[in-house]
Amino acid sequence: MKILVFEKEEHLDAYVGEYICHFIRNHSQPVIGFATGSTPLGVYCYFIDNYQAQKVSFRQVKAFNLDEYVGLTPSHPRSFASAMKNELFSHIDILPENINALDGSKEDMIQECQRYESLIDANPIDIQILGIGMDGHIAYNEPGSPLDGACHVVDLHQESIESSLDYGFDHIEDVPTQGVTQGIGTIMKAKQLIMMAKGEKKADLVKRMIYGEVTSDFPSSIIQRHPNVIVCLDRSAASQLKEEDYEKR
Ligand code: F6R
Numbered sequence: 001m002k003i004l005v006f007e008k009e010e011h012l013d014a015y016v017g018e019y020i021c022h023f024i025r026n027h028s029q030p031v032i033g034f035a036t037g038s039t040p041l042g043v044y045c046y047f048i049d050n051y052q053a054q055k056v057s058f059r060q061v062k063a064f065n066l067d068e069y070v071g072l073t074p075s076h077p078r079s080f081a082s083a084m085k086n087e088l089f090s091h092i093d094i095l096p097e098n099i100n101a102l103d104g105s106k107e108d109m110i111q112e113c114q115r116y117e118s119l120i121d122a123n124p125i126d127i128q129i130l131g132i133g134m135d136g137h138i139a140y141n142e143p144g145s146p147l148d149g150a151c152h153v154v155d156l157h158q159e160s161i162e163s164s165l166d167y168g169f170d171h172i173e174d175v176p177t178q179g180v181t182q183g184i185g186t187i188m189k190a191k192q193l194i195m196m197a198k199g200e201k202k203a204d205l206v207k208r209m210i211y212g213e214v215t216s217d218f219p220s221s222i223i224q225r226h227p228n229v230i231v232c233l234d235r236s237a238a239s240q241l242k243e244e245d246y247e248k249r
Contacts, residue, residue, distance in 0.1 A: 001229045003233065004247050013043050016129070018046070025056060031062045034064070034084055036087075037131045037167070038166060040196060059093050061098060062098045064182075067139040067140040071105065072176060073104075074101060100116070100119060102116050102182075114151075116151045128192070131196055132195065132206065134162075136205055136221070137220065139181040139182050142154055143216070145184055145219050149185050154178065155177065192229070193223055193228070193230070203239045206237050207240035208221065209221055210241065
């Protein structure tokens with residue numbers, strides 16, 4: 001595992017942004033996994049700026065979103081599909097048919113999960129962007145999720161429901177209580193993971209993710225077992241790590 005700690009948040013965003021742009025420029029059919037949430041927003045701005053400056057094109061990129069709320073249509077303003085569209089996809093030249101996501105409004109969610117898992121198997125993800133949730137989740141794999149799980153529906157834990165207030169919901173009662181997510185097993189099939197974390201509130205979580213036991217009680221700990229991971233942190237998120245374990249940037 002490579003751990004990089006950046007002095008400034010914009011350097012972290014530019015590093016991850018440029019790493020992925022470089023990959024896209026050098027591969028004919030890149031498959032990128034995108035996370036919603038606040039952590040990767042600076043990277044998405046980097047993509048938009050570089051697209052506008054004609055330094056990168058997303059026409060050949062296939063995109064896979066990580067997760068979604070159950071009960072919201074993709075066009076619902078609070079869906080993760082809408083968030084990805086608003087924050088990134090509507091500002092770049094990605095083809096709409098290349099944007100893939102779980103649809104939380106399907107009547108048969110088991111079938112929807114199987115559809116998405118098969119689609120990912122047919123289009124293996126080259127680079128998956130990840131963030132860490134306040135209960136240690138990755139995507140919407142809450143504590144207790146099987147470490148080899150496929151796409152599935154989950155009951156959201158209280159921390160995740162509360163964190164959703166940061167994503168535009170006005171009242172806690174408006175937040176869906178279930179999510180649908182790539183499983184930990186699905187995420188582990190990606191060829192490379194880029195885990196990002198920022199801010200003091202993530203410091204203890206990052207420590208446990210990197211040094212703690214690999215356990216389904218703390219799903220992000222699974223990244224320790226992936227053969228190709230880059231962890232990108234700002235100084236606050238890295239404050240509980242030993243200096244000898246990371247590279248300063
Ligand atoms: C979102 C996702 C979540 C977030 C995590 C961190 O698609 O997969 O696991 O990455 O909850 O969210 P932020 O970045 O808002 O702290």
